[in-house]
Amino acid sequence: MAIYRYTFYKSPNIGIFVKANDSVVLVPHGFAETKGEKLAEYLQVREAHASIAGTRLLGPMSVMNNNGILLPSIASDEEMESIRQATQLKVERANSKFTAIGNLVAANDNGAVASPLLKGELDHQLRDVLGVPAHTMAIGGFVQTGSMITATNVGAGVTPRATEEEVRMVSEVLQVPAEPVTVNGGMPFPSSGIVANSKSVIVGTLTSGPELIMMSRVFQA
Numbered sequence: 258m259a260i261y262r263y264t265f266y267k268s269p270n271i272g273i274f275v276k277a278n279d280s281v282v283l284v285p286h287g288f289a290e291t292k293g294e295k296l297a298e299y300l301q302v303r304e305a306h307a308s309i310a311g312t313r314l315l316g317p318m319s320v321m322n323n324n325g326i327l328l329p330s331i332a333s334d335e336e337m338e339s340i341r342q343a344t345q346l347k348v349e350r351a352n353s354k355f356t357a358i359g360n361l362v363a364a365n366d367n368g369a370v371a372s373p374l375l376k377g378e379l380d381h382q383l384r385d386v387l388g389v390p391a392h393t394m395a396i397g398g399f400v401q402t403g404s405m406i407t408a409t410n411v412g413a414g415v416t417p418r419a420t421e422e423e424v425r426m427v428s429e430v431l432q433v434p435a436e437p438v439t440v441n442g443g444m445p446f447p448s449s450g451i452v453a454n455s456k457s458v459i460v461g462t463l464t465s466g467p468e469l470i471m472m473s474r475v476f477q478a
Contacts, residue, residue, distance in 0.1 A: 258477060272450055274313055275316060283316070285313035324347065324387050348386075360401045370427055379391065415435050433476060434470065
């Protein structure tokens with residue numbers, strides 16, 4: 258397993274534009290083919306181009322594991338079918354008024370940690386589509402729970418603003434080791450600058466050496 262630095266649209270916040278699991282990486286339509294192929298090579302997956310609600314914001318607008326994908330209610334039928342065909346996964350619209358559901362839910366193949374804002378309204382869909390039970394909690398006083406965690410099937414990076422008890426609970430729910438990490442030179446929102454699966458980790462180009470060491474420990478890279 259390895260860690261790579263990467264920039265996307267000249268931004269180190271790569272997690273905003275990319276979503277990945279252990280078999281596919283979603284990149285926005287129009288993204289340079291050679292760069293998309295490089296991402297896929299790093300993650301050891303195939304590449305698929307997508308949009309969600311007409312945007313390139315694939316990270317915040319989706320919740321994804323190896324079983325399925327939840328998209329916001331404003332995703333079009335064409336986008337859903339395209340993602341379904343490209344990933345061969347179960348794809349559904351989330352029954353929620355919130356659109357940036359990726360900022361509200363973090364999931365792997367063992368469990369999901371969901372924002373209190375959702376009030377349990379996605380628990381049934383997380384079970385049916387992603388095949389995992391959900392646990393509702395804020396992280397470090399923030400209700401944007403998905404922004405605070407980057408989860409894979411080998412580890413979970415959690416914002417350093419989380420308490421020890423919250424980190425322990427994330428580890429328990431996702432059934433993987435969890436540790437505090439920052440990205441891009443101190444950014445406390447891991448999902449904004451990390452794209453990871455069970456094989457590799459890709460981080461924004463501003464990520465420091467000490468941050469890479471923290472990530473290699475938690476993601477076993």
